[in-house]
Amino acid sequence: MKTYHKHALCSLLLITMLSGCDSKEPEIPELICAQPDFTSTKSVADIRAVSAANPMKYLYEDVIEAFVVSTDESGNFFKTISLQTSLNERGDVEGFSVGVDASNTYIDYRVGNKVYVKMQNQFSDVYFGGLRIGSLYVNSFGEATVGRVSQNDIKKVLNASCTTISEEELVRKFSIEDVAIDANLNTLVELENVQFAELALGRQYYEELNDVGGASNWYLLDQTGNHLIFRTSSYAKFASNKIPNGSGSVRGVLTKYGTDYQLIARSEKDVNLTQGRRVAYFTEDFQTVEHNVTLKLAGWANIAQTGTKFWKGVIKSGNGCTEFNIASTKNVLNAAWLITPKIDMDTHQNETLTFRTAQHHLDVDSPLNSLEVLISTNFDGLNVTKATWIPLQVKLPNQATPWYQFVGSGAIDLSSYTGKINIAFKYNGSGKNLALDGTFQLDDIQIFGNK
Numbered sequence: 285m286k287t288y289h290k291h292a293l294c295s296l297l298l299i300t301m302l303s304g305c306d307s308k309e310p311e312i313p314e315l316i317c318a319q320p321d322f323t324s325t326k327s328v329a330d331i332r333a334v335s336a337a338n339p340m341k342y343l344y345e346d347v348i349e350a351f352v353v354s355t356d357e358s359g360n361f362f363k364t365i366s367l368q369t370s371l372n373e374r375g376d377v378e379g380f381s382v383g384v385d386a387s388n389t390y391i392d393y394r395v396g397n398k399v400y401v402k403m404q405n406q407f408s409d410v411y412f413g414g415l416r417i418g419s420l421y422v423n424s425f426g427e428a429t430v431g432r433v434s435q436n437d438i439k440k441v442l443n444a445s446c447t448t449i450s451e452e453e454l455v456r457k458f459s460i461e462d463v464a465i466d467a468n469l470n471t472l473v474e475l476e477n478v479q480f481a482e483l484a485l486g487r488q489y490y491e492e493l494n495d496v497g498g499a500s501n502w503y504l505l506d507q508t509g510n511h512l513i514f515r516t517s518s519y520a521k522f523a524s525n526k527i528p529n530g531s532g533s534v535r536g537v538l539t540k541y542g543t544d545y546q547l548i549a550r551s552e553k554d555v556n557l558t559q560g561r562r563v564a565y566f567t568e569d570f571q572t573v574e575h576n577v578t579l580k581l582a583g584w585a586n587i588a589q590t591g592t593k594f595w596k597g598v599i600k601s602g603n604g605c606t607e608f609n610i611a612s613t614k615n616v617l618n619a620a621w622l623i624t625p626k627i628d629m630d631t632h633q634n635e636t637l638t639f640r641t642a643q644h645h646l647d648v649d650s651p652l653n654s655l656e657v658l659i660s661t662n663f664d665g666l667n668v669t670k671a672t673w674i675p676l677q678v679k680l681p682n683q684a685t686p687w688y689q690f691v692g693s694g695a696i697d698l699s700s701y702t703g704k705i706n707i708a709f710k711y712n713g714s715g716k717n718l719a720l721d722g723t724f725q726l727d728d729i730q731i732f733g734n735k
Contacts, residue, residue: 317446322400324349328369328378332415335408339420339430342403350380351454352397353472354537357390358551360520363432365393365442366537367401368454368471377456379470379538380415382442383432393444395451395550400443406433412540413466455535460510461692464545468538475512475547478504479531479561481728483571489516489552490523496601502527504534504547507562509638509728510692513546515539522552530557543686564730566627570604573597579606583625585706587668591618591715598725600688605642605727613715620711621668622726626704632733637696637707639729641680644687646722653720655680656710659698663706673708681724690727698731 326346334340350367363386368379382401393399407420409430421431433441455472463473484502487494494500498518503511514534516523535554536547549555573579578594579586586594591613598607608620629635641655657678663671678693685691698705707729714720 319444319446321445321447322347322349322402322443324400326403328380328415331403331408331417332378332380332410335410335415337410339407339409339428341420342406342408344404346403348401348403349398350378350401351449352393352395352399353379353451353454353470354548355390355395355550356387358521359523360517360548360550361537362517362519363387365389366470366472367399370449370454371456377468377471378415379468380417381470383416383418383430384435384438384442385432386435386438389438392439393442394448396448396454398445398447398449400445402441402443406441412542414469414540457533459508460504460506460512461508463538464510464512466540469540471538472535473538473547474533474535475504475506476533477531478506478512478534479557480514480527480529481505481511481569482567483569484527485529487527488524489527490518490520492518494602501546505728506692507636507638507732508692508695509640509730511640511690511728513544515546515548525552528555528557529561531559531561532557543689562732564732565632566624566729566731568624568729570597570606570727573599573604573606575599579622585621585623585665585668587621587623587666589619589621589668591615591620593618593620593715595620595622595709595711595726603727605725607723607725608711608713609723610713610715610721611723615715616717618711618713618715621708622710623663623668623706623708624729626706627731628704629698629701630703632735633699635698635701635731635733637676637693637698637729637731639678639693640690640727641693642688642690642725642727643681643683643685644723644725646681646683646685646724647719649683650720651712652717653713653722654711655724655726656708656712657693658708658710659701660706660708661701661703663708668708671706676707683722688725690725 350369354361354366364383366381407430408417416430418430419433422428457474481503490500499515501513504514505511533556536549539546574597593613595606595608657676658673660671660673681691
């Protein structure tokens with residue numbers, strides 16, 4: 285640990301040794317922090333345990349402590365401070381956010397600074413899985429929520445200490461797959477072996493044409509098909525800078541809106557993509573699809589083996605994908621195939637396949653309502669039953685996966701295949717049995733390989 289000296293809380297101690305003939309220069313004044321420490325009487329976990337979706341007023345004179353992990357210095361955070369506990373003996377970390385009705389809070393609350401939060405008369409709730417602490421706010425509809433602490437009360441509630449630790453003692457490293465859980469919200473994380481999706485390359489961190497609530501969302505992706513939103517405010521100092529095309533690590537605070545996990549960088553320094561980009565030689569992101577229209581892509585086969593329904597295009601929040609939706613069909617059984625064009629396996633080595641899938645309205649995990657992923661070396665482009673299909677072991681969403689939350693497939697090894705192959709995505713379900721009418725979505729199919 286080291287001592288942190290605050291402008292507003294420090295006093296000057298000037299020690300000078302002066303005499304009529306002493307030629308020594310005066311010593312540099314020493315800054316001494318005079319902010320008192322408090323005794324923590326409750327843990328962040330204790331506060332979360334008594335918090336719920338509706339705001340709860342805390343009545344007792346308890347104090348919790350945590351370390352600042354966000355900063356508004358670069359403009360990507362606005363009137364909110366994220367704090368987290370340090371690692372305990374079990375390796376657990378608790379994070380939360382505090383709304384504040386003030387800007388430039390980085391002057392008094394810097395990354396790594398220990399802060400004591402006085403809980404009495406404050407409100408807390410759990411919002412999209414994350415703990416919030418602040419004042420009560422009632423909107424024009426009479427709905428109560430946790431709002432910002434007033435400017436006059438900020439330093440009464442958030443008491444910055446004289447102690448700060450390095451952010452390296454606070455940050456934890458994850459893959460995209462492992463980071464996307466509520467337990468990591470409002471904590472400082474670093475994603476390893478990631479890069480921006482192709483659609484973001486050559487674009488600015490923030491663009492008006494990609495404005496979602498005052499910020500732009502771009503996807504970070506890893507080597508196993510997982511994606512995570514990287515969000516940049518229009519007010520960020522680096523908003524107009526170009527997104528790098530390399531791979532590496534990205535650091536930031538994990539947040540969530542609805543079911544979407546989002547990474548918020550504190551500054552552009554959090555983006556460290558200095559390694560070579562991993563490039564797919566076969567890719568389909570379905571950005572050209574028409575919403576709710578039968579999918580027609582050059583070279584692809586969209587075949588209804590049983591029933592009359594086909595895979596269709598879907599556009600949600602600007603992102604295109606394809607899905608098989610059983611709605612409006614009354615067939616007892618439905619089997620529909622979506623099959624890639626021929627893919628040449630002799631042009632690269634060490635090939636791996638990745639993609640993303642999501643589900644909604646899936647009631648049970650059953651082979652009667654499922655998605656299968658298969659590979660063939662002898663598909664003629666039309667007759668699915670005459671080809672030999674080998675199942676691939678992949679990660680897929682199940683009934684417990686939140687609706688519309690995409691799951692990465694994992695890196696599927698295709699290096700043993702030569703010649704030309706087809707990858708098939710086969711849907712099985714029922715249009716009459718309501719327990720077997722779940723929908724699967726598919727996106728971002730990629731095959732990577734070395735030349």
